[in-house]
Amino acid sequence: MPETIEGDSEGRMRIKCRKIVSGAGEGEALVTKQAINFLAMIDLKSGIIKDEKHALYGKSVADKILIFPNAVGSSVGAYSIYALKINNVAPKAILCKKADITTASGCAIANIPLIDHPDADIFAIRSGAKVKINDDLIEIY
């Protein structure tokens, strides 16, 4: 597995995934290997990660393609995902290693495209890379 996934000679790389909430989205990748507790770690008005111990501390999930392993902790985290959407600071799409019930149900009512079970190492994608999600496929430019 390469350290970072860059585009191929045609300038893009495709990773096949599993569709959980269908839809399409395009934007900058925001990548972390750390799990997220949506209720405790994110400021819902700004979309900024407010947990100082988290690797994404200070960064905003707004309009990003958020890439992380899975959510942890409170069962109310699903509402937090919905609140991000209502406050216009939600990610454009979410890619998990394995989508959990909190993330899946939050995305279902917020209509945020959600995919998981990637067939390559998603954590090798660089934060800031341009990424496009379409149903069960992710393209990295």
Added chain:
Amino acid sequence: MQLTKEEEKALAGEKGEALAIAYRILLAIGESTDAENLVPITWAHVSGVNYNTIGDSGVKFLEGLSREGRFAVKTTINPMGFDPLKVRALKLKEEFIQQQNKIVSAYERMGSMKPYTCIPYEVFDLPPKDTSVSFAESNAAVYANSIAGLRTNKESALSALASALTGKAPYSELRMEEMRKPNKCIKIKHVIENELDYGLLGYFAGKVASDVVAFDGINTLEKRNAKALSAAIGTSGSCGMFTVGRTDCETVEFGKEEMMKVRDELNTSDKGDLITLGSPQLGVDDLSLLSKMIEGKKFRKRCLIFCARAAYESATRLGYTQKIEQAGGELLCDCCTCLTPLVDREEVDSVITNSIKGAYYLNSHNKVGVCLKPLKEIVKEECE
């Protein structure tokens, strides 16, 4: 996941918008947990009641849903932000009270039962062993699977709500017999003495394990320790069940060093201005124990004690609450420590508690320091 023709129709909106939303949620969680179909459940326990947890967008969502949505099975709900019978004395913002009341009305319109509790397994009669239920509230899900013998996934507020409206849940993960086996074993190498130690152990376990975790070194578990362990497991990770006793699977050691590391993460103050007990709420047995421990003593600081209303009423008949109140304890029902609006950093710098789940949210949400002490030490050091 395969839906029946009737379920497909409901998903398409033929039975109203509330059921369409519910099936959209069930479909997403069914796909994510590899379910092949939905199965009936008999009891849903829904979280997302406290206004501090779901906010204005949650209020709007629930008000919309409750216009036509009605619960199809027995549905119990989590604590709200305050004790409604004592709210006037609690000095909360009017807006908080109004928004909280809207949430409670929406749930009641859909058919939820009282009281508002995070320990439904202690307050309500339990169905027979192996019954499928749908419990959000992480401590309740872990306790239901591990101690009460019920079968639930670690539901989200919305997935449990969807189950409440439909009476169904995906047949996946911890609802399946073959999935209820530990895939990680914690070997305990340090003495686990009290409820705080169990909480520290649970927080560690939640971080290192997923699915089902076994504890090698525990044989029996008192109810209050099981509650502390369940709540802490549910706070730090995605694990939804534990077993006790050694099992043959990957082993991780929990010794003094691991315990101190968890303690250092959550213990952010060496003293506190206020004491909170609860998260999970105290049941009758907890109130009985507390009343004996503090008999003839007085709390030196304000002490908020969160309990289930049913437990409070039974404990009053048995004379326990009177003793606690004589010692200066403030008993509050229908609410809890977790994301409480009653601890305000404008007034309080740090809080003493024996709850690991409480400590996590007091640190991260209320932004106050936390001083961790087991109940025995709280009574010894903070009472006169």
